[in-house]
Structure formats: structure tokens, C-alpha cells
Amino acid sequence: LPPSEDDVRASRRNLKFAGIEALITGLCDESRLLQRKREWFVGVVCIIYYFGSLPAISYGGQYVIPFLDEYGVSLSVLFIVTCEMVAVCWFYGIDRFSNDIKSMLGFYPGLYWRVCWMLCPIFIMIIFVMTVWQASLEPMQLPGYTFPKWSVGFGWFLRMLSVSSVPLFAIYMLSFAKGTFTEVSASITRHVGSSKSRSNLLKGVWSAVGGAADCRVHPISDSWSGLSAQANQTFHPSGVLLGCATYLPPLRGR
Structure with a gap:
């Protein structure tokens, strides 16, 4: 049966809840002050989300939502997923990842899944490169409306803002490591064996x-x-x- 309107609304609320909870939990785990003031912090985050979403439900929302969908999702998600897949499948290793799954589920994943995990980063990187290659530097166009030229720069700023946390945090952690660049690069990409x-x-x-x-x-x-x-x-x-x-x-x- 097709989903009803109530089901669609409920699924949207659940997605928003999961996204906000992930943000709140990650920041509270990093700060003892936020842990002590969690209720106030949750309230501030919800207020920011509320006012930040007002442009999407205004009369100009029909232009805001496609713009954010074009510049705020595709390339950013592909970049982050590529980093995750490379880190888990190639740096951490398929064997160690399979051992972790066995410790949780009681059995090793099959050969099919292991091969897919090994090849998946390659295909995702190809998709990412092709998406960047096909990205247009011309203003976005909708039926009856063309975005101004400055919207291209603002859109790429949004893209870089969402993916910059990965290289910035890597640089931040590298600044505290000791040794040459080669030694540090080898140490941070090597799995630490025992618990x-x-x-x-x-x-x-x-x-x-x-x-x-x-x-x-x-x-x-x-x-x-x-x-x-x-x-x-x-x-x-x-x-x-x-x-x-x-x-x-x-x-x-x-």
C-alpha cells in the first residue's frame, strides 16, 4: 500500500530527530560544560534550527530548497562517504572490520560482502570525481527564474563549509603528533592492535x-x-x- 500523508510526516520528523540528536550527542561528548548544561544546549540548538528553517517555508522557499539541495547535499555527502569508506576498508582493513562484525553478530561476513567493501571506495571515488567534473559553474536555473551570478560562489562556499571539518580536524590532530611528516602519516593510518x-x-x-x-x-x-x-x-x-x-x-x- 502507498504510504499515507501521516506516514510521510512521521518519517520526516524521525529523520530530523536523528540528525539533531547526532549533533547534540557529538558536541556534548566533547564538552563537559555542554554536558552539565545539556537542557539549555538542546533548547538553543532547536531555536537555531527553527529560525534557520523559516526561509524554506516562506514565499521564497520554492527557490531556497532546490538551491540547498543542489549545493548542500550531493558533493558534500559523496566526499564524506568517500573518506569513511577509505578509512574503514583500506586503512582499518577488511579483516579487522570482519572480526569486529563477528564479535558482535557471531559470524564472519561472506565473501561477497568482503569483496564489495574492498571495491566500494573505488566506485565511490569515481562517482565523486565525475560529479565534480560535471558540476556547473553557471547560475542555477529553475522554470521561470535564474539565480544571480553570486549564488554560484555562495553555493560552493556551502559545499566547502560542510566538508572542511574533515581536513581541518586532520590538520589539528597532526599538529600535536611528534616525528617527521612521513612517520606521522604512517602512524595515524596504522591500526593499533590490542585494546x-x-x-x-x-x-x-x-x-x-x-x-x-x-x-x-x-x-x-x-x-x-x-x-x-x-x-x-x-x-x-x-x-x-x-x-x-x-x-x-x-x-x-x-
Whole structure:
């Protein structure tokens, strides 16, 4: 059956909630002040979202939404996805990623998925390059309206603003690393083997940048519907770092 209007509205609300919650959680994990003032911070974020969305529902919204869809989504998402795929599939490695999946689900992913993960970054990079190649430097046109010339520069500014966090954060972390550029580049793209060495690495990095470095391991357990699981949860005050994860072994029935 086709979705009703209520279903479409509910799905839109759920998408907005997930996006806002991801932003709030990431920033609160990075700042103790925001953790203590979380309610006020959530209120400020919602107010900013509210006033920022007013142009989209005004009389000019029919021009604002296509403009943001053209300049604020396609290239930015492709760039971020390319960085994620290269980091996970090539730097971290398919074997380690498969071992992590086995620790959570109880079985290794099949050969089909492993081959897809290995080749996926190549295809995504090709799509990204082709999208950049086909990007027009002419003002965007809609039926009965042509955007001004300055809109092209503003649109590319929006694109660069959304993807700049990746290289800027990499430069920020590189500025605290010791050694030559070659040594630093090799160290930040090399997987840290054991959980103990990962913990020591994270402590050293966040001590250097002024973050709290207390890593604690808490045993947790849960049970539902006749199933039980035991896990060790590694807690880091700065939870956005890669490697700060909860590893769940296979679920077993009682």
C-alpha cells in the first residue's frame, strides 16, 4: 500500500530527530560544560534550527530548497562517504572490520560482502570525481527564474563549509603528533592492535589536546526475550574518537 500523508510526516520528523540528536550527542561528548548544561544546549540548538528553517517555508522557499539541495547535499555527502569508506576498508582493513562484525553478530561476513567493501571506495571515488567534473559553474536555473551570478560562489562556499571539518580536524590532530611528516602519516593510518595499546594511544592523544584521559572499562549485561549478552564497554569522555566502541559477543539463548 502507498504510504499515507501521516506516514510521510512521521518519517520526516524521525529523520530530523536523528540528525539533531547526532549533533547534540557529538558536541556534548566533547564538552563537559555542554554536558552539565545539556537542557539549555538542546533548547538553543532547536531555536537555531527553527529560525534557520523559516526561509524554506516562506514565499521564497520554492527557490531556497532546490538551491540547498543542489549545493548542500550531493558533493558534500559523496566526499564524506568517500573518506569513511577509505578509512574503514583500506586503512582499518577488511579483516579487522570482519572480526569486529563477528564479535558482535557471531559470524564472519561472506565473501561477497568482503569483496564489495574492498571495491566500494573505488566506485565511490569515481562517482565523486565525475560529479565534480560535471558540476556547473553557471547560475542555477529553475522554470521561470535564474539565480544571480553570486549564488554560484555562495553555493560552493556551502559545499566547502560542510566538508572542511574533515581536513581541518586532520590538520589539528597532526599538529600535536611528534616525528617527521612521513612517520606521522604512517602512524595515524596504522591500526593499533590490542585494546590495551588502543587505550594508551587514546589517552596520549587526548592528554595532548587537553581532554580527559581516564579510560575505564565497565562490564555490562542485558537480557531480553530469553536472550542474554555480556559485554565490556570502553568509556571515553570524548566519545567521537574511532575505537571508542562497545563490543558484543554472539547472543545465546538461555
